[in-house]
Amino acid sequence: xxxxxxxxxxxxAPNLLLIGLLLCLTPQPVAASHGSLxxxxxxxxxxxxxxxxxxxxxxxxxxxxxxxxxxxxAGILLMLPGEDSTRRGKQVAKQTLFGTxxxxxxxxxxxxxxNEMGSTICT
Numbered sequence: 155x156x157x158x159x160x161x162x163x164x165x166x167a168p169n170l171l172l173i174g175l176l177l178c179l180t181p182q183p184v185a186a187s188h189g190s191l192x193x194x195x196x197x198x199x200x201x202x203x204x205x206x207x208x209x210x211x212x213x214x215x216x217x218x219x220x221x222x223x224x225x226x227x228a229g230i231l232l233m234l235p236g237e238d239s240t241r242r243g244k245q246v247a248k249q250t251l252f253g254t255x256x257x258x259x260x261x262x263x264x265x266x267x268x269n270e271m272g273s274t275i276c277t
Contacts, residue, residue, distance in 0.1 A: 217257040224250030 195203050228250060231243030 214257070217253075221250055221254040221257065224253070 224246060228243045228247035231239050231246060234240075234243075
């Protein structure tokens with residue numbers, strides 16, 4: 155009895171290796187970048203920074219609401235009969251998951267970049 159050999163997907167292996175490598179190496183610089191910058195906000199710009207902070211928090215909460223609605227709509231599409239709605243539900247779920255991960259990691263990414271470029275910004 156001969157078994158049919160399933161060909162390896164050439165594009166997936168390097169991507170998985172790269173993702174695994176990034177997951178192993180990313181926490182160290184991000185954990186090291188938790189300090190604050192030695193900059194101080196000028197007193198005349200403090201209301202602007204408070205406004206930007208409020209807008210950022212509102213946008214984050216709106217993103218969480220949109221993610222919840224995205225997962226609910228993906229679940230509804232998955233429950234509907236038919237191949238097309240199931241395929242669409244999986245696609246919506248994947249896109250919502252990607253967006254949610256990006257939303258939740260955006261603060262970490264911005265703080266890492268700010269701390270890495272801190273000497274350039276605070277001159």
